[in-house]
Amino acid sequence: MINRLKYSLLVAALFLSLIGFAQNRTYCNPINIDYGYCPIPDFVKQGKHRATADPVIVQNKGTFYLFSTNQWGYWYSDDLSNWTFVSRKFLRPEHKVYDELCAPSASFVNDTLLVVGSTHGKEFPIWMSTNPKNNEWKELVHKSEAGAWDPQIFWDADTDQIYEYFGSSNLYPLYGFKLNRKTFQPEGEAIPMIALNDDEHGWERFGEHNDNTFLQPFLEGAFMTKHNNKYYLQYGAPGTEFSGYADGVYVGNSPLGPFEYQSHNPFSYKPGGFARGAGHGATFLNTNQSYWHTSTIGICTKNNFERRIGIWPAGFDRDGVMFCNTAYGDYPTYLPNVKQSGEFTRWMLLNYNKPVIVSSTLGGLQPNFSVDEDIKTYWSAKTGNAGEYLISDLGQRATINAIQINYADQDVEFMGKSTPKNGHQYRLYVSNDGKKWTLLVDKSNNEKDVPHEYIELEKSATARYVKLENVKMPTGTFAISGFRIFGNGNQAKPTEVQNFVALRTPPKVKGERRNVWFKWQQNPTADGYVIYFGKSADKLYGSIMVYGKNEYYFNGLDRSDAYYFAIEAFNDSGISARTQVTKVD
Structure with missing residues (x-):
C-alpha cells in the first residue's frame, strides 16, 4: 500500500512538472470564471458577448460564494482562484423577466445565506440556504415588500438587526430601512441615505474620463461594511460603461446614518491599464480577517453592459480610512490563502x-x-x-x-x-x-x-x-x-521619473479645480507609469496606470481639498523609485 502511494505521488509530481504548472498561489484580473453570454436579446446587436457585473462575494467557514448579474446561478471557491458554478434560477414560474438576479444581494445571517435580486415591484422572494454548495434553497419571504433595484441586505451581527439599502438612479439618492428581524419585511418608510455631489466630487461626473458635463451621473450599488463600530456605506458612480467607474464610501456611527463623505474617495478606482473600472462592488473578509473588494470591470465594446469582475486587496488604516489597492491591479497578485496575501508579485x-x-x-x-x-x-x-x-x-x-x-x-x-x-x-x-x-x-x-x-x-x-x-x-x-x-526581462529597470508636474487651478483663482494635468519627462526605458494620489502624504491610496505617454488629464479631484501626488515608472524588468510626494493646493 505504501509503495503504491509513493508511486501515485511520484506520477502526480511528474505530471505537474510536464505540464508546467500546479495549484496557483496567484491570480490576475479579470478573474477567470465561466461568464455567461448575454441573456438580453436587444444587447447583442453588435455581436453576442459574455457579460456580468455588480458582484458580491461573501465568505462563511472558509468557503467564498460569488453572485453577480444574470448568470443563472452562482459560484463557490475555497481559495478565490478555482471556482465551481452552481446552476440555478432564482425565479418562480410566474416571473416572466430576464433580470432574474440582477445586481443581487447576498449576505449571511449567522450561517444562513440570504439572496435576492433587483426588482421594481414587490413580488420577488428572499431566498435562504444553509447548504448553498449543494444548491439547497427555500423561500424565507414569499413576496418581499422591500423589493428594490440594487438591493443589499446587511446583518449587524453585534445587534442582531437587519437592514436593507438600495437605489440605482441619476436622480434619486440611495435609501435604507430596517427589516423586521422575524418577518424580514420593512419597518417604516425608506430613509434617504446619501446622494451624489458631482459639483464638488469630480470623480462622480459622468463620462469615460469624468468629462461629460451635460448628463447626470448614476448613483447605485449600495453596500454596507461595519468595522470598529463604524458603518461604511459604499456606492458606485458615475456609470458602469466608463473606465472611471468607481466605488466611494460614506461613514456613520449607526446603520441608518447620518453619514459623512470619507475624505479619501473614491476608495476603489482603476481608470488605467488593461482591465479598467472598479465600481459597483462589495467588500468581504478573508478567513484570516483581511479585507478584499470585488467590483465591476468594463469592456463595453459590443454593448455598454459588456463587463467582467475583478478582486483587489482592501482594508482600513489606523485612522479608519477605507481603501482598496488597485495599483498593478491587473498584474499577478498573491491570493488570500498564501503568506504574501494581497501583494503584487512584481512579475x-x-x-x-x-x-x-x-x-x-x-x-x-x-x-x-x-x-x-x-x-x-x-x-x-x-x-x-x-x-x-x-x-x-x-x-x-x-x-x-x-x-x-x-x-x-x-x-x-x-x-x-x-x-x-x-x-x-x-x-x-x-x-x-x-x-x-x-x-x-x-x-x-x-x-x-x-x-x-x-x-x-x-x-x-x-x-x-x-x-x-x-x-x-x-x-x-x-x-x-x-x-x-x-x-x-534582462534590461535595467527605469530610473526615477524626472520633472513631474501637477497643474491645477489655485484655490482663489476662478477655474476648474476638479481637474489636474500631469506632465513629466518621458523615460525612454519605461513602458508606462503609475500615478499615486491622496489627500495626505502618507495616504496615497488612489492610483492611475498610464502606458506610453508622458501626460495625463485627471478629472476626479474633490474641488475644495488639497492633494498629494507621486509617480513611478515601470518596464518589463521592474519598477523605478517613486518620486518625492508633491502637494498641490
Whole structure:
C-alpha cells in the first residue's frame, strides 16, 4: 500500500512538472470564471458577448460564494482562484423577466445565506440556504415588500438587526430601512441615505474620463461594511460603461446614518491599464480577517453592459480610512490563502506592444491589438480552427512566471451559459529562435470554460518567443484581447521619473479645480507609469496606470481639498523609485 502511494505521488509530481504548472498561489484580473453570454436579446446587436457585473462575494467557514448579474446561478471557491458554478434560477414560474438576479444581494445571517435580486415591484422572494454548495434553497419571504433595484441586505451581527439599502438612479439618492428581524419585511418608510455631489466630487461626473458635463451621473450599488463600530456605506458612480467607474464610501456611527463623505474617495478606482473600472462592488473578509473588494470591470465594446469582475486587496488604516489597492491591479497578485496575501508579485509584463506573428487576421482586428494592454480591442484569426496561432516576440530572452490568455467574443453562436465540457483548448510553446519550439503547457484536452485563462508556472521558463496555438474554441473564431506574458526581462529597470508636474487651478483663482494635468519627462526605458494620489502624504491610496505617454488629464479631484501626488515608472524588468510626494493646493 505504501509503495503504491509513493508511486501515485511520484506520477502526480511528474505530471505537474510536464505540464508546467500546479495549484496557483496567484491570480490576475479579470478573474477567470465561466461568464455567461448575454441573456438580453436587444444587447447583442453588435455581436453576442459574455457579460456580468455588480458582484458580491461573501465568505462563511472558509468557503467564498460569488453572485453577480444574470448568470443563472452562482459560484463557490475555497481559495478565490478555482471556482465551481452552481446552476440555478432564482425565479418562480410566474416571473416572466430576464433580470432574474440582477445586481443581487447576498449576505449571511449567522450561517444562513440570504439572496435576492433587483426588482421594481414587490413580488420577488428572499431566498435562504444553509447548504448553498449543494444548491439547497427555500423561500424565507414569499413576496418581499422591500423589493428594490440594487438591493443589499446587511446583518449587524453585534445587534442582531437587519437592514436593507438600495437605489440605482441619476436622480434619486440611495435609501435604507430596517427589516423586521422575524418577518424580514420593512419597518417604516425608506430613509434617504446619501446622494451624489458631482459639483464638488469630480470623480462622480459622468463620462469615460469624468468629462461629460451635460448628463447626470448614476448613483447605485449600495453596500454596507461595519468595522470598529463604524458603518461604511459604499456606492458606485458615475456609470458602469466608463473606465472611471468607481466605488466611494460614506461613514456613520449607526446603520441608518447620518453619514459623512470619507475624505479619501473614491476608495476603489482603476481608470488605467488593461482591465479598467472598479465600481459597483462589495467588500468581504478573508478567513484570516483581511479585507478584499470585488467590483465591476468594463469592456463595453459590443454593448455598454459588456463587463467582467475583478478582486483587489482592501482594508482600513489606523485612522479608519477605507481603501482598496488597485495599483498593478491587473498584474499577478498573491491570493488570500498564501503568506504574501494581497501583494503584487512584481512579475512584470514582458510583451507590451512587442512584435506579433499570427496565422491569419480577420478584417481590421489586427494582431497588435492582442498586446496593446487594452481589453476593449482584440485580434481575431479568420477561423476558430485548430492550428490558428499567435506568436509573441519578447524582444529578448526573459524569465516567464505566468501567462494570461484573454479570449474575445467574435462570431459566437449561442447565448446563456457555456455548455458543459466545452472548454477552450490550446497549447503554449516557447522558443529562443522562433524556429525550434518546446511545449510549455498542454491544454488540448481541457473541458473547462476559461475566457480569462491564467497559468502560473510551477517552475519559471526562459525564452524569447511564446506561441499560443488554438486546438478548439467553445464558439466563434480564435480571438484574443490580451495575450499577456509576465515575468522579468534582462534590461535595467527605469530610473526615477524626472520633472513631474501637477497643474491645477489655485484655490482663489476662478477655474476648474476638479481637474489636474500631469506632465513629466518621458523615460525612454519605461513602458508606462503609475500615478499615486491622496489627500495626505502618507495616504496615497488612489492610483492611475498610464502606458506610453508622458501626460495625463485627471478629472476626479474633490474641488475644495488639497492633494498629494507621486509617480513611478515601470518596464518589463521592474519598477523605478517613486518620486518625492508633491502637494498641490
